[in-house]
Amino acid sequence: MRARLFDAMAVCAAALDAWISVDSTDHIGMSCAAVACAALVVRRRLPYLVFALTLPAVVASMAVIASLIALYTLSSRTRNRPALIACTVLAVIGYALPWPTSEFDLTSPDAILISLAYSAAMAAAPAFFGQLVVTHRDLSARLAEIEEVREHRQELIAQNVLAKERAQLAREMHDVVSHQVSLIAVRAGALQMSTADPDAAEAASTIRALSVGTLDELRHMVTLLRASTTVRGELAPQPTFAELEVLLANSGVPIRLDGDLPAGIRPPHQRAIYRTIQEALTNIRKHAPGATATVRVWADDTHAGVTVTNTAPTRPVIPLPSARHGLIGLRERAELLGGDLHCEPCPDGGFQLRLRLLTTEG
Missing domain, CATH: 1.10.287 (Helix Hairpins)
Known part of the structure; x- marks a missing residue:
């Protein structure tokens, strides 16, 4: 309800601007302004299209409110900085370029600079304000996660x-x-x-x-x-694969378990694999907000292990202090079981953690 009210207010403000700024005898300007005002109704769902539909009104008339609203909406809903910069530049050109272009006075450099500066300031304001809203939204979500x-x-x-x-x-x-x-x-x-x-x-x-x-x-x-001292949920339990499903479900990270859990793995190895997955999911929440993860537990005749891979973060990462004690503990646990632990970044910006344990005796 609140969003609809704001949409209605935006349309009314753009229409009032068009009614004041556009000459009623200018049929092209009036048509462009009408299209721009009507497009604002779907600005939240199609921000790029709505911005494109408001540009002709800026070029053909002095009605700029619709374009400013569209640019703010686009900026507050995108993380594609190059696309946002390109749209802002188009808005600056549209504000600075008179219509028809034959009226553009190239003989007065001062007038050109003033026009460009005014246009740049007017276009940059909604773009920066929209990005500020995005940053505030990301910080609020991140702070909520940190508090949790x-x-x-x-x-x-x-x-x-x-x-x-x-x-x-x-x-x-x-x-x-x-x-x-x-x-x-x-x-x-x-x-x-x-x-x-x-x-x-x-x-x-x-x-x-x-x-x-x-x-x-x-x-x-x-x-x-x-x-x-060993009830479920406290630090003393010795978890096995039976509790892995609960760990994945309560991790707060979208996870895909690749394949079936192998049978016949001894309890110490199950605990090591469980703790490795637990630490990997904790690191994903801390260092890759918004990422998805894939967990693959495997076993062969001589070894067993797990590979946890996550995608690149989709939200800004806030640096947090970390002594990497979790990974050190996992590496020591792996060495005690005759295995090793490797972690490395992925080419797509994600991260991969691999644990391999020796399962044969002697």
């Missing part, structure tokens, strides 16, 4: 801290508390068997029973604490 990644990283850090605390608590309960309670149970059992006092034997039996029950509860709590 930051929140996800903070969540992972918090989960990692919580998992470490739970693991430490489980170790302390197992190594210290369970050991002490076990000693209590043993000593209570020895006292129950050696004493002749019925009351002391009954008390020792009660202590031993309570100690055994406490040990069972401690074992159950330790099991729960250790299990809670």
Whole structure:
């Protein structure tokens, strides 16, 4: 609704400009101005065509509002800088060149320079403003992505801290508390068997029973604490190909999985391939916004691996600090499994990451 309102206002402004600027007896000028005003209705869908339809009105009359609106729309919807520059130059020529051309005074250089300067300023304004809108739109989208990644990283850090605390608590309960309670149970059992006092034997039996029950509860709590450090979504899990589909679906990158996942790959190799894909998708989101990716997992008699290829970014890339620790970790993981990791840019502006692991023993 809002877009339609702006379109209607643009058409009205262009029509008012034509009504003021064009002589009613100038049938050619009026026709060109009418076509220019009508073309603004579809300026969002066909910006290049609409701009071309508004140029005759600029040359044949003084009605320029329609052309300025068309040039702004084109500039705010294109990333083709050479095409935008060419359209801006055409607009400058149209503004500076009088019609008919026989009225063009070549004997006055000052007048020519003033006319060109005025025309260039008038054409450059909507072009620059449109590109400013494109830049603002890209920056907003990029900042939203960065904020999402930051929140996800903070969540992972918090989960990692919580998992470490739970693991430490489980170790302390197992190594210290369970050991002490076990000693209590043993000593209570020895006292129950050696004493002749019925009351002391009954008390020792009660202590031993309570100690055994406490040990069972401690074992159950330790099991729960250790299990809670490996729940899905935290840093401790050891992922396999079974979780790869979820990783691809939640990556935020358009991905095509090339071929079927090979069977018979050992869990350590599956984890290495999973982590490589995870790191590659993270790098695509950071360094190639708007790109698409292709993932191919392969295996033969002696090796297994994965190739992740992404296209060139379609949105401006904002440089972010990176120590490349992710790739270093992947390379070390590959070397531990007798493999190697290679990454290189593609001729089309994309990037490719290749992992190869040795699957044979010995």
